[in-house]
Amino acid sequence: xxxxxxxxxxxxxxxxxxxxxxxxxxxxxxxxxxxxxxxxxxxxxxxxxxxxxxxxxxxxxxxxxxxxxxxxxxxxxxxxxxxxxxxxxxxxxxxxxxxxxxxxxxxxxxxxxxxxxxxxxxxxxxxxxxxxxxxxxxxxxxxxxxxxxxxxxxxxxxxxxxxxxxxxxxxxxxxxxxxxxxxxxxxxxxxxxxxxxxxxxxxxxxxxxxxxxxxxxxxxxxxxxxxxxxxxxxxxxxxxxx
Amino acid sequence: xxxxxxxxxxxxxxxxxxxxxxxxxxxxxxxxxxxxxxxxxxxxxxxxxxxxxxxxxxxxxxxxxxxxxxxxxxxxxxxxxxxxxxxxxxxxxxxxxxxxxxxxxxxxxxxxxxxxxxxxxxxxxxxxxxxxxxxxxxxxxxxxxxxxxxxxxxxxxxxxxxxxxxxxxxxxxxxxxxxxxxxxxxxxxxxxxxxxxxxxxxxxxxxxxxxxxxxxxxxxxxxxxxxxxxxxxxxxxxxxxxxxxxxxxxxxxxxxxxxxxxxxxxxxxxxxxxxxxxxxxxxxxxxxxxxxxxxxxxxxxxxx
Numbered sequence: 001x002x003x004x005x006x007x008x009x010x011x012x013x014x015x016x017x018x019x020x021x022x023x024x025x026x027x028x029x030x031x032x033x034x035x036x037x038x039x040x041x042x043x044x045x046x047x048x049x050x051x052x053x054x055x056x057x058x059x060x061x062x063x064x065x066x067x068x069x070x071x072x073x074x075x076x077x078x079x080x081x082x083x084x085x086x087x088x089x090x091x092x093x094x095x096x097x098x099x100x101x102x103x104x105x106x107x108x109x110x111x112x113x114x115x116x117x118x119x120x121x122x123x124x125x126x127x128x129x130x131x132x133x134x135x136x137x138x139x140x141x142x143x144x145x146x147x148x149x150x151x152x153x154x155x156x157x158x159x160x161x162x163x164x165x166x167x168x169x170x171x172x173x174x175x176x177x178x179x180x181x182x183x184x185x186x187x188x189x190x191x192x193x194x195x196x197x198x199x200x201x202x203x204x205x206x207x208x209x210x211x212x213x214x215x216x217x218x219x220x221x222x223x224x225x226x227x228x229x230x231x232x233x234x235x236x237x238x239x240x241x242x
Numbered sequence: 243x244x245x246x247x248x249x250x251x252x253x254x255x256x257x258x259x260x261x262x263x264x265x266x267x268x269x270x271x272x273x274x275x276x277x278x279x280x281x282x283x284x285x286x287x288x289x290x291x292x293x294x295x296x297x298x299x300x301x302x303x304x305x306x307x308x309x310x311x312x313x314x315x316x317x318x319x320x321x322x323x324x325x326x327x328x329x330x331x332x333x334x335x336x337x338x339x340x341x342x343x344x345x346x347x348x349x350x351x352x353x354x355x356x357x358x359x360x361x362x363x364x365x366x367x368x369x370x371x372x373x374x375x376x377x378x379x380x381x382x383x384x385x386x387x388x389x390x391x392x393x394x395x396x397x398x399x400x401x402x403x404x405x406x407x408x409x410x411x412x413x414x415x416x417x418x419x420x421x422x423x424x425x426x427x428x429x430x431x432x433x434x435x436x437x438x439x440x441x442x443x444x445x446x447x448x449x450x451x452x453x454x455x456x457x458x459x460x461x462x463x464x465x466x467x468x469x470x471x472x473x474x475x476x477x478x479x480x481x482x483x484x485x486x487x488x489x490x491x492x493x494x495x496x497x498x499x500x501x502x503x504x505x506x507x508x509x510x511x512x513x514x515x516x517x518x519x520x521x522x523x524x525x526x527x528x529x530x531x532x533x534x535x536x537x538x539x540x541x542x543x544x545x546x
Contacts, residue, residue: 051426077428089423091416093484102416105409106428112409152427 002065004029004160004191005050010059012045019045021215022059027160032182032192034206034223038236041212043195044086047162050193051083052076064159080108082158084149086165086195090137097133100124100152107156123151127181143174150181154190161185163194167201179204199227211235256392260385272388274497276453279395280470281477281489283445286402287438288475289483290414293341296471297352300359301329301443303466305450307363310376310460318380322451329447333440341435353468360466367462375461382455390452398445402486414438469512472519473500480522482529491530 003026012020020042027033035043048054050061052073060069068076082103091099097120104116111119124130127147137148146166153161167178175198182205185192196202202209202223209226211219213235219226226232256275260268280298288295308325316324340351367374405411413434416424425431454460473496481492499518504511526533 053422053426072430073425074428074430077426083426085423089420091419091423093415093419094412098412098415102409102412102424102429103427105412108428156428 003027003062004031004064005193006062006065007046007050008060008062010046010049010061011057012042012049012054013057018215020049020212023212023215023217024059025210025217025220027191027193029191030186030189031208032186032194032206034202034209035193035195035212036197036202036209036226036232037212037218040214041235042215043212044164046212047083047164047193047195050076050160051081051162074106077103077156078106078108080156080159081162082107082153082156082160083162084146084153084164084166086168088142088145088149090140090145090148092136092138094137095133096124096129096135096137096140096148097121099137099148100133100155103152104155107158109157119155120151123155126154126184127151128177143170143177146170146178147181154185159191161190161192163192163196165195165197167196167198175201203227253392253396257389260388265384268384268388270498270501272384272391272453272456273501274494275388275391275395276449277473277477277497278490278493279391279398279449280446280474281481281493282395282398282402283442283449284474285478285483285489286398286405286445287414287435287442289478289485289488290411290418291435291438292418293435293439294349294475295352295439296349296468296475297336297355297443298446298471298474299466299468300352300356301333301446302450302470303356303359303363303462304329304332305447305452306454306457306460306465307462308447309380309451309454310378310465313378313380313455318382322448325451326444326448330440330444333443333447334436337436337439337443341432341439353471356466356468356471360462363466364462375459377459378455378457380455384456387452387456391449394445394448394452399486401441406486410434410438469515472515476515476519476522480526480530482531485529485531488529488531 005027007023007025010020010023011018023046035046037043045054049056052068052071052075056069060067062068063076063079063081068079091102097117100120100123101116104111104119121130121133124133127150129144129147129151137145140148150166167175170178179201182192194206206223208221209219209223210217211226211229211232218235219229219232259271263271280302284295284298287293305325308328309321312321312324336355340348343351364374413424413429416427416429417431417435421431450465454465457464477492477496478489479492480496481490482488500515503514507514
């Protein structure tokens with residue numbers, strides 16, 4: 001098995017707008033790859049297509065050498081693709097444990113009972129929420145909700161983790177905690193594709209970056225090179241500052 | 243073990259009751275058990291998912307009409323099986339078509355469905371069979387009907403207990419909270435909703451089928467009366483649609499109240515019903531049981 005994820009000529013059209021235009025890239029196992037670009041460049045659309053929330057208008061997506069194009073979201077999740085959301089999606093009538101448990105119960109391994117609860121406790125500890133499983137999520141702070149989402153994604157032992165601006169909205173101290181957490185996941189050998197706007201966090205976590213602008217990939221390479229690319233600077237800052 | 247024995251004792255007492263009660267008492271218990279089953283079955287799907295269905299009477303009526311049409315051609319147990327299968331098939335077709343609708347659109351559709359079924363049956367009876375109204379002559383006394391309903395209620399509760407211990411409950415609550423999050427956690431949202439909608443609708447169909455012989459004479463306006471949908475909904479909401487015992491806790495006082503109202507204020511019955519509905523939604527939006535729980539917790543908090 002070579003690549004975890006292979007995106008081949010993928011496009012997505014919303015009416016007359018071509019949100020993603022013929023995008024291709026591949027991600028090797030164990031990589032943390034940043035997916036960058038100005039607002040509206042198609043990053044979240046790309047994540048939504050990989051996770052099955054949106055259908056592609058053209059092109060193919062392969063996960064672990066198998067085509068997943070057109071599969072519904074729950075089937076892609078079961079194969080080992082986990083994600084977080086730009087705006088946290090919690091299940092407010094459930095406890096913290098139950099919010100994470102659902103992903104263990106319906107994920108790749110379909111765990112239930114004591115085995116599932118152990119796995120949940122282990123992942124709550126991983127994100128720094130140990131011993132708080134009985135709290136209703138409606139009472140959690142923003143950073144704790146973000147931790148919960150990460151635990152929910154990780155409890156299914158995903159092969160690929162998609163983080164959609166997971167660090168956005170955190171204060172500087174929390175940001176450091178978040179960056180450390182992502183690094184810890186990397187040490188576990190997990191492959192991560194993250195959409196992020198906070199450049200310091202990108203530099204601290206991603207060895208490689210893919211930069212999108214107006215639906216197309218304009219740079220793809222080691223983080224420092226990609227961020228120094230004149231076209232990337234132009235996309236972010238406009239012509240005058242380049 | 244204790245709750246199990248206690249449950250058996252209660253079921254035993256309830257099953258024994260019609261042997262000592264007079265006809266009126268048995269009839270009251272029968273009606274109450276019917277509504278308790280309807281409300282529990284309704285809450286099985288609508289409680290956790292929050293898909294408020296007003297299609298209760300569509301399935302109830304389908305059950306009753308199946309018995310009315312088939313009671314002289316098939317043996318009674320087989321009629322019940324056929325009714326359940328028809329309810330199941332209709333709910334699967336309807337569910338596939340409509341469970342994509344969210345919130346108020348689903349409510350409106352489910353209400354429309356009940357009317358559609360009623361009008362279709364009426365049209366068919368008038369234009370094809372040339373009758374409006376059918377007689378049911380089955381050798382079933384009130385207590386026989388009551389025992390069947392009681393068995394169905396116990397079965398429904400057992401399913402509810404089992405569901406709450408299995409992962410499907412988590413999935414259903416997640417569907418009610420955030421379908422997108424549920425989907426990306428690996429839940430097949432469409433199949434989960436469809437399965438529970440069909441299960442709930444099949445039980446409701448059976449309630450209609452079992453209760454049908456009680457009327458002797460049925461016609462569409464009787465068995466497809468939308469008030470049945472509204473009463474079921476209000477009962478479940480009053481007790482708490484998210485709790486196993488909620489619908490029964492709501493059904494007992496409301497059924498008795500409605501019996502009293504319809505006997506004493508037959509002309510103003512529906513106005514009073516509407517008023518009660520509004521009061522319940524304002525005063526106990528999450529049901530009596532949830533209200534008691536929060537009160538209990540507050541008292542515990544004060545004690546500490």
